[in-house]
Amino acid sequence: MIKVAYLGGGAVVQRSHMPAIELVDSMEVVAVADKSTDCLSMLEQQNSDCLYTHNVEEAIKVSDLVVIATPSATHYQLGLQALTAKKHVLMEKPLATELDQAYQLVNIAEKNNTILSVSLVRRFVNHNLLLKELLSVDLVGEIREVLVEEGAPFNWPVQSVDFYDPEKSGGGVFCDNGAHLVDLLSWWLGPLTLESYxxxxxxxxxxxxxxxxxxxxGxxxxxxxxxxxHLKNRILIKGSKGSLRMGLSSGCFELRVSxxxxxxxxxxxERIGESASQSTLDLFRHQYEGLSKLIGESSHQDGQNIVLGRECLTSIDLIDRCYRQRQVLxxxxI
Amino acid sequence: MIEINKSVCVLGGGGSIGSRLVHQLVSNGYSVTVVVRRLQSAVRIGRLKVNIVVMDLLDEPQGNLDKLFHGIDYVIDCSFQTGADTKKVIQQSKEVAQKVLMAANLAGVNRIVHYGTISVYPKDGVTINEQTQCDYSGESYADGKLAAERTFLKADNVTPVTVLQLPIVFGPFMNWTVSIANDMSSSKLIIPDSFYGVCSAVYVDDVVRVSEQALSQEVADNQKLLINGINLSWTNFYQEMAQLSDSFSMEIVTRLEYEQAVKELERNQSPFSRLRTKFAQDGDFRQLVLAQFGFRHVYRLVKQIKGQPGIDKIKTSIADDPDVSRENGNLLPKDRADLFDALPQIDSSLASDTLNFKASNFHQCMQETREWLIWAGYVNH
Known part of the structure; x- marks a missing residue:
């Protein structure tokens, strides 16, 4: 049984991680560390058979896998602590807020032969996987223009005021959901060069x-x-032979040619005749199953349904440079 | 008058008026502390350099509120209590007002500006002003506001209070704009005709301006002031909104036709759809169901119900054309239609005299609202 500790017990842990890990037989939650007593008490009411603590070290000590779901600016320090203790790590996105820090974490994990993965689960959404495949078969010809929009009135149940502190959260929408989109774009299209932000x-x-x-x-x-x-919540790819549009949440494709x-x-x-509906819970469950399998193997180079730290260095680099070269919008x- | 280096605490500052007010105060050099009940409502003010505090004013110990107001020059109270039990809302509103007053007195706050509402006044008669008699009506929002207003305006208060009684507030992010835009763009909105019922409407920036003005004006101390922009019929107000976009659709029917349609709708609502609505909207009910039946079972059930994406989902997902998803019509909610019977016009001359309040040009405000609706994606260019 793989023992899992959560550092941070906020909304993403309560809504996505914990319900998903409950469905994975090979894993059990043994500890949750959070600075909020209210948060720990609430979690304890749901599952008392677990260590609830303000002390991060205590939680790391009793675990095999450490899930870090704290404000982004703390990812590096906590990741360093867990990896140095030779624990496997699943980091909520982004891996770190600065490229140097991300590199350090990746290098330590590789040196210690431990897994460092990042919860970039949107890569495993069916329609995002299909888009990757469609682009690889040159469906729209040479890609000339890409337009991506994602937006909706904010409704995430934030639990810490640090969320609005740029020093602690690392940033706003770009650092948060932007980490997913920049990762997807880099994965679909290759490395991106910053023009302006x-x-x-x-x-x-x-x-x-x-x-x-x-x-x-080009x-x-x-x-x-x-x-x-509300923005259009879609990606539109215009190529020399046609255009391809995909709803980022609806997953609806639209192909126009010539x-x-x-x-x-x-x-x-996923397969002909099977339901296309795929919940967030499915994605997180598959991520944990992928991690469980990889932890059981001797080499931790590649895994199914997980994104390893090294794979997201280019997107971290872009986000880091965007904030450094930020211009006022x-x-x-409003 | 702008006062530099003054500090303001905005209670309920994550709301639609509060967020705009906070932005203006920060722009004008005030140091701002914002109290919000839920952090997700702070996304607009989260862009600014402000001190955000999460607090449920009702449950918070008095000592914490005392500490919060320490060093604060002014308090603007945009908060309100909600609930179906009117008596409880009245009691809670009084409690919160008393707590705010006690903390303000202790901290030596210079002035409190509290948002009241015109809903406290009777809906018949020709004109209302601040002398018009008002009493509890049984409607929880209005009664809660009246209870708070009466507590704030008690003669023995140490800290001066100005109550701004607001009418319908429209403009960017305002519910009276967003909900109408949603109703008119998702399908044809059906409203009852009302050429007599008066809609008193004010632009959100006028509220922001007069609120800031009230902070520094002694002449408005311990008074309630009616704020108003324009008096027009409800039908006209909706017509003005409908004109903001070619994609907005509205139909005016007689009151009788409207009432019949409402009854028909109530008859046709299936038990399953009632259950689904309750599950989506009622957090306590949702928790009860999840606790009773277990997360895994509910999750599987939801997956089964969700099923395969049908051809209709494909159509609505890909279509930019709003006609694809447009149905036969969308009835104006009954509680809104009931407002259409309100008759009196608002006399806001006291606010003009004491705070120099002058409403902006209505059509200019509608134009700015349109620009915002375009930006927010409700209206096409």
């Missing part, structure tokens, strides 16, 4: 941002994100 932070954390990028093949792209308004007069539309399905209407 704007956000609306005025001393706090951004709720709106806009990244302009280019790809190695395509240009824009990523727009918001916690304040003169754009005809349209092919549909959803990704002014908006009079």
């Amino acid at each position: 704007f956000d609306d932070s005025q001393g706090g954390v951004e709720a709106e941002c806009e990244l302009s990028f280019s790809t190695e093949s 395509a240009t792209g824009i990523l727009r994100m918001s916690r304040l308004r 003169d754009h007069s005809r349209l092919l539309a549909g959803f990704a399905e 002014s908006n009079q209407v």
Whole structure:
């Protein structure tokens, strides 16, 4: 049985991690560390057979796998602590807020032959996997332009005021869900080059941002994100032979070729005849199952349904550079 | 008048008016502490350099509120209590107002500005002003606000209080804009005609301006002031909103037709859909179901119900054309339709005299609202 400790017991742990790990027979939660007594008491009411503590070291000590789900700016320090203690680590995204820190964590994990994975579960959503495959078969020709939008009024049950402190959270929407999207874009399109980055932070954390990028093949792209308004929530890829549009949450594909007069539309399905619906819980459960399998193997180089730390260094680099070269996004209407 | 280096504590500052107010106060150099009940409502103010405090004013020990107000010059109270039990809401509203007053007195706060509502006044008559008699009506929001207002305006208070009684507030992020835009864009909104019922509406930035003005004006101490922008019929207000976009759709029917449609809708609602609505909206009920039947069973059941994506989902997902998802029509909620019977016009001359309040041009405000609706994705260019 793999013993799991959570560092941070906030909303993502309560809503996604814990319900998912409950479905994995080979893992058990042995400890939760959080600075909030209220949070620990609430979790203890649901499962008393576990160590609840303010002390991170105590939690790390009794575990085989440490899940770090604290504000982003603490990821590096806690990751360092867990990896130095030769524990396997599942880090909530982003891996770290600075590239140097991310490199250090990856190197320590590799040196100690422990797993360092990052909870970038959106890579394993059926339609995101299918998009990767469609792009690899040159469906729209040479990619020229990529437009990505994701936004909705914010509704995540934040539990710590640190969330709005840029020093502790590492940033706002770009650092948070942006970590997923930058990872996906790099995974789909290859390394991205930063052209410009704007956000609306005025001393706090951004709720709106806009990244302009280019790809190695010469395509240009824009990523727009918001916690304040509904955006189109889709990726649109324009190529020399046609265009491909995919709903980021609906998973609906739309392919137009040549003169754009005809349209092919549909959803990704894992296997013909099976339900396309895939919940967040499924993704987290598969991630834990993938980790469980990999922990049992002697080599930790590659695993199913998990993203290893080394794989997300390019996206960390881009996010880090965006914040360093940030320009002010002014908006009079809000 | 802008006062530099002054500190303001905004209670309920994560709300739609509060967030805009906080932004303005920060822009004008105030040091701002914002109290929110839930952190997810702080996303707009989270962009700013402000001190965010999570607090349920009702449950918070008095000592914490005393500490919070230490060093604060002004308090603006945008908070309110909610619930179906009117008596409880009245009691809670009084308690919170008393706590705020006690803490403000102890900390030497210069002034409190509290948001009241015109809903405390009777809905018949021709004109209302601050002298119009008002009493508890049985409607929980209005009664809670009246209880708070009466507590704040008691003669023996040490800290001066100004109560701003607000009408319908429209503009960016306001519920009276977002909900109407949602109703009119998702399908045709059906409203009853009401050429007599008066809608008193004010633009959110006018509320922000007069709130800031009230902080530094002694002449408004221990008074309630009615704030208003424009008096127009409810039908006209909805028509003005409908004109903000070609994609908004609205139909006016007679009151009788509307009432019949409401009854029909109530008859047709299936027990399963009632259950689903309750599960989605009622957190206590949801917890009860999950605890009773276990997470795994409910999860499997939900997966079974969700099933395969049908052709309709594909259509609505890919279509930019709103007509694809448009159904036969969407009835204005009954509680909103009931407002259409409110008759009196608001006399806001006292606010004009004491705080120099002057509402902005209505059509200019609607234009700014339209720009925001475009930005927010409710209206196409």
